[in-house]
Amino acid sequence: METVFAQEIKKNTRLVMIIGGVLLLVGLLAMGSPLVAGLSLALMVGIILLFAGIGQLLFAIKTGNSLLNILIGILTLIIGIYMVFNPGSALGSLTIFLAIYLLVSGIFEIIMALQIRPVNGWFWALFSGIISTLLGAMIWNQFPLSGAWAIGILIGIRLFFSGWTLLMFGITARAIQKA
Numbered sequence: 001m002e003t004v005f006a007q008e009i010k011k012n013t014r015l016v017m018i019i020g021g022v023l024l025l026v027g028l029l030a031m032g033s034p035l036v037a038g039l040s041l042a043l044m045v046g047i048i049l050l051f052a053g054i055g056q057l058l059f060a061i062k063t064g065n066s067l068l069n070i071l072i073g074i075l076t077l078i079i080g081i082y083m084v085f086n087p088g089s090a091l092g093s094l095t096i097f098l099a100i101y102l103l104v105s106g107i108f109e110i111i112m113a114l115q116i117r118p119v120n121g122w123f124w125a126l127f128s129g130i131i132s133t134l135l136g137a138m139i140w141n142q143f144p145l146s147g148a149w150a151i152g153i154l155i156g157i158r159l160f161f162s163g164w165t166l167l168m169f170g171i172t173a174r175a176i177q178k179a
Contacts, residue, residue, distance in 0.1 A: 006119045006173075013173045020166030027160030034152025041151055042090040046083025053077025095143060095150050102136030102158060105129075120172040124165040131161050 009016055030037040056073030059065065083090040109129030116122050135154045142150070 003116060003119055005116050009119075009169050010173045010177060013170050013177065016166050016173070017170035020163045020168075020170060023159045023163030023166065025163070027156045027158070027163055030152050030156030030159060032156075034149045034156065037152030037156065038091050038094070038149070039087045041155070042083055042087035042094055045094065046080050046085075046087065046090060048080070049076055050080030050084060053080050091151060092144060095139060098151055098154065099136045099139040099143065102132045102139065102154065104136075106132030106134075106136060120176065121165075121169045124168040128161040128165045132158055 053073050053076035056076055057070065058073075060069040060073050106129045109125060109132060111129075113122050113126035113129055116125065135157060139150045139154060
């Protein structure tokens, strides 16, 4: 009996493999230049928070919303500005969030892998989840020393293994289709 997950992978084999290849390549690039990747990520988060703060402020003022909503907009804007102009120090904060993200996403990926276990290639999703969980624990244990390199290297590793997992799902689905 095929699961919906396996059916969707078979229907979208080419797309799954393309996305997997792109993630694999982006992961390699991030691992090759971890400081640039980390600073770029901190800068992007800062820009997003800057625009989010402006949007929250405009919404709060336009709708006559409460002082609390205005303060949240101002806080978001200030954090965004700080991160844009100080991406190096923002890496420390992002390192903690990265550790939490990797731990939580790894655990969820392990659970997902165990739920789809009859699907060919489920082991790669399990392996990716285990790697993600281990990377999150490693960052957490090495903080604050991990701040300068962790974002680029570990996100690169995470993207690499996620890309590898998708490629394996696609290759397995393609092999089944040809059989």
